[in-house]
Amino acid sequence: MAKFLYVYHGSGKMPTDEAERKAATDAWTGWYGKLGSAVVDGGNPVGMSKMVLPGGKVENNGGSNPTAGYTIVEAKDIDDAVAKAKDCPILMDPAFSVEIAPIIEMM
Template sequence: MAKFLYIYHGSGKMPTTEAERKAMMDAWTGWFGKLGSAVVDSGNPVGMSKTVLPGGKVENNGGSNPTGGYSVIEAKDIDDATSKAKDCPILMEPNCNVEIAPIINMMG
């Protein structure tokens, strides 16, 4: 099995009420439960990013496609990884997506 990085892109808005937070966590917990042992690292949300450009210039705009979080998932291939991502809770939100990239093991 290969490992894939799921990069969650979206609004970065966190639920404001306890009921909304619980519903969000239940959705993610349910999805990870459905994926089972394929979940290598369930990951975490991330904060606003900065980008360092050539010459040392720093942009503090969150990037052109802000990252909201990440996970590491095992799958047979990228098509399997893509199929596993289709039920991701972030996809219920407008303008959100899951970017999937194979993790290349450089250490053998």
């Protein structure tokens, strides 16, 4: 099985209401449960990023497509990884997306 990186893109804003946080946590827990042992690293949400550009210029805007978090999964191939991502709870919000890339083992 190969490993794939899911990079979640969107606002990166966490729900502030307790009921919304619980619903989000329950949705993620359910999805991870469905994926089972395919989840190598459940990952975490991330905060707003900074971008370092050529020449050392720094932008504080999080980039053109802000990263909201990540997960690492195992799958047979990229099509299997895509199929697994289709039920990701983050996709309930049309402002979010999941970018999927194979992790290339160097050693």
